[in-house]
Structure formats: C-alpha cells, structure tokens
Amino acid sequence: MAYDDDNIFAKILRGEIPCDKVHETEHSLAFRDINPQTPVHVLVIPKGKYVSMDDFSANASDAEQADFMRAVGAVARMEGIVENGYRVLSNIGRDGHQEVPHLHMHVFGGKNLGRMIKPIDK
Numbered sequence: 453m454a455y456d457d458d459n460i461f462a463k464i465l466r467g468e469i470p471c472d473k474v475h476e477t478e479h480s481l482a483f484r485d486i487n488p489q490t491p492v493h494v495l496v497i498p499k500g501k502y503v504s505m506d507d508f509s510a511n512a513s514d515a516e517q518a519d520f521m522r523a524v525g526a527v528a529r530m531e532g533i534v535e536n537g538y539r540v541l542s543n544i545g546r547d548g549h550q551e552v553p554h555l556h557m558h559v560f561g562g563k564n565l566g567r568m569i570k571p572i573d574k
C-alpha cells in the first residue's frame with residue numbers, strides 16, 4: 453500500500469492539527485489517543501512515512517527502528533505503568549482493523565487489561 457500523505461497522523465506530524473504530545477525523539481512522536489480505551493492510552497508513531505509495521509520493519513533504517521522501540525519503552529516509564537504492567541499493540545491492515553494508515557503502536561495501561569483478545573470463531 454502506498455503512503456497517504458493526507459492521513460491524520462501525517463497531518464499531526466506536519467503540525468496541521470494538534471496532538472496531546474507525551475514524548476518526542478529524533479525519529480518518533482508519542483501522543484495521547486483522542487478516544488482512550490484505558491486510563492493510559494498513548495500512540496507512538498515514527499516520523500517517517502511508514503504505513504504499517506510491515507512497511508516499517510522492512511524499510512526503515514536501523515536508527516529509526518531502534519528509536520521507535522526505545523520511544524515505546526520510554527513512554528511506558530514516563531506514564532508510570534511499568535510496575536503494574538501494560539500492553540503494546542499495533543493494528544495492521546484489513547484483518548488487524550487498522551484505521552489510520554501510518555504505523556502506530558498503542559500503549560495501553562493504568563488498569564488490569566484482561567486477556568489479550570477475545571476468543572472468536574475461526
């Protein structure tokens with residue numbers, strides 16, 4: 453899938469729409485989800501134009517990938533959710549129900565999150 457420059461996170465990165473910024477590094481930006489599902493719900497995105505984890509893992513530089521993983525860990529520490537635990541999740545593509553076509557990692561925490569996913573019919 454080609455990168456869509458009009459996606460909402462691209463607009464945030466260009467400063468065209470605001471975000472509630474939590475953390476910023478050379479290659480990554482973290483901000484609060486506009487519709488939080490848990491007491492802590494932060495999105496971590498690379499600044500580069502990557503559609504998904506598939507695109508990012510195949511095409512981003514080592515520096516970008518290291519920066520992104522470090523940013524995810526830093527956000528969890530900054531939000532105070534490391535001791536009790538938390539969840540990171542990235543929705544990818546159609547089956548993953550990805551709504552915004554710019555890679556983002558959800559960081560969920562601040563409550564007991566229950567089992568990972570609901571059992572569904574195969």
Ligand code: AMP
Pocket residue numbers: 460471484485486487488495542543549550551552553556
């Ligand atoms: P998904 O692509 O399914 O992983 O979900 C996209 C996420 O982006 C959802 O949790 C939305 O609430 C969130 N979202 C959409 N627009 C914004 C925005 N302008 N600022 C922060 N979060 C947003």
